[in-house]
Amino acid sequence: YELTQPISVSVALGQTARITCGGDDIGNTNVHWYQQKPGLAPVLAIYRNDNRPSGIPERFSGSNSENTATLTISRVQVEDEADYYCQVWDSEVVFGGGTKLTVL
Amino acid sequence: QVQLQESGPGLVKPSQTLSLTCAVSSGSIDSGSYYWSWIRQPAGKGLEWIGRLFSSGNTNYNPSLKSRLTISVDASKNQLSLKLTNVTAADTAVYYCAGSGKYLTHFDYWGQGILVIVSS
Numbered sequence: 001y002e003l004t005q006p007i008s009v010s011v012a013l014g015q016t017a018r019i020t021c022g023g024d025d026i027g028n029t030n031v032h033w034y035q036q037k038p039g040l041a042p043v044l045a046i047y048r049n050d051n052r053p054s055g056i057p058e059r060f061s062g063s064n065s066e067n068t069a070t071l072t073i074s075r076v077q078v079e080d081e082a083d084y085y086c087q088v089w090d091s092e093v094v095f096g097g098g099t100k101l102t103v104l
Numbered sequence: 105q106v107q108l109q110e111s112g113p114g115l116v117k118p119s120q121t122l123s124l125t126c127a128v129s130s131g132s133i134d135s136g137s138y139y140w141s142w143i144r145q146p147a148g149k150g151l152e153w154i155g156r157l158f159s160s161g162n163t164n165y166n167p168s169l170k171s172r173l174t175i176s177v178d179a180s181k182n183q184l185s186l187k188l189t190n191v192t193a194a195d196t197a198v199y200y201c202a203g204s205g206k207y208l209t210h211f212d213y214w215g216q217g218i219l220v221i222v223s224s
Contacts, residue, residue: 032210034151041200041214042151048210085151089209092166093141093153 003086003096010102011076019099021069021086029088031069033062036083036098045084046071078103106130106138108201108215116222122191126184126201126215134159134179139204141211142175142186144197152197157184159206191222 004022011017021031031049034042044053046062049069059074073080081103086096112124124142131137142154155165155175165173174187184201199220203213 030209034211041217042211043214044210044212047208047212053212087151087210092164093143093156093209095151095153098150 001088001090001094003088003094005084005086005096005099007097008100008102010104011073012104013078014075017073017076017080017101019071019073019084019101021071021096022067023069023088024067026067026069026088027065029090031062031064032087033071034085034087035080036085037081042085073101076101076103106203106213108203108213110199110201110215110218112218112220114219114221116191116195116220117224118192118222119190122186122188122195122220122222124186124199124201124218124220125178125181126186128182128184128203132179133177133182133184137206138213139206139208140175140177140184141202141204142184143200143202143211144195145200145217146194146197154186154188154199193222196220196222 033046035045036042049064050062061072063070083098085098088094107129109127116122136159141156144152157175172189176185198217200217201215202211204211
């Protein structure tokens with residue numbers, strides 16, 4: 001199973017960023033999202049499509065339908081600049097290739 | 105709050121065996137409450153799942169690594185271990201241990217990672 005993410009997304013400070021994760025019929029499985037800043041381990045940002053762990057700002061949200069899952073970050077802040085990975089379970093753990101979010 | 109800490113040699117010679125351990129704090133590693141995984145990340149690249157140990161003791165490995173891989177637990181030390189045989193430069197990466205709740209497929213807990221370089 002393959003997950004496809006854009007290599008990079010750029011967004012102006014305070015605007016909304018949308019990072020997509022494409023997969024065949026991905027809407028029928030749970031998608032999780034991780035944020036990774038340079039030199040640090042990934043941090044769970046969204047689990048089971050649209051759930052935020054404690055400590056993750058409400059600006060982070062997720063959706064999943066048909067062949068695309070989306071991580072949405074509203075009112076983007078400088079500290080949101082990071083790499084983002086989607087992940088599913090399909091008899092094994094599968095990660096997307098990652099998207100570098102740049103805040104302009 | 106579960107905390108994970110990887111340890112092991114930072115340099116391994118080609119064709120040798122890479123051995124890492126992951127110390128688990130705040131709870132028993134074999135309590136049955138968690139699944140434990142190893143994940144790696146080559147420099148500048150994405151995340152690659154290596155394998156998972158279920159609370160039953162069963163394992164699930166990345167097919168591309170399965171023939172060289174052993175993941176096990178040492179309950180007496182509350183540690184997870186990884187052994188990867190016959191390594192090459194392609195196995196150079198930061199290795200993370202990670203934990204997920206039983207029956208869950210996302211990783212709530214991550215170690216800080218350990219860089220392993222395969223080089224003669």
